[in-house]
Amino acid sequence: MKDTANVARGYKAAIKNRNVSDEGRLHAEEELKRIQSNEAPSEEGVSDDEARHNKNVARGLKAATHNPNVTDAGKQQARSRLESMGQQPEQPAD
Known part of the structure; x- marks a missing residue:
């Protein structure tokens, strides 16, 4: 978001x-x-570019939660942002 x-x-x-x-x-x-x-x-007000951008952001945040080079604090921040976007972040075993 x-x-x-x-x-x-x-x-x-x-x-x-x-x-x-x-x-x-x-x-x-x-x-x-x-x-x-x-x-x-409104949902009608979301352009295709904006929707694609939001999906890309969510993908990047999900990738951060799985990246071993990201700190635990960074992973938690990524999970929080995903939740605020309405996504269900996975809880991988770190």
């Missing part, structure tokens, strides 16, 4: 950026209002 504070910062930057089109600024304003009102995004 994306960090909403970082996403909001990106939209704020887009609104102030002169190189962003009027349409892009309008979209950024709408999304920023949605984030600020804590409105959950």
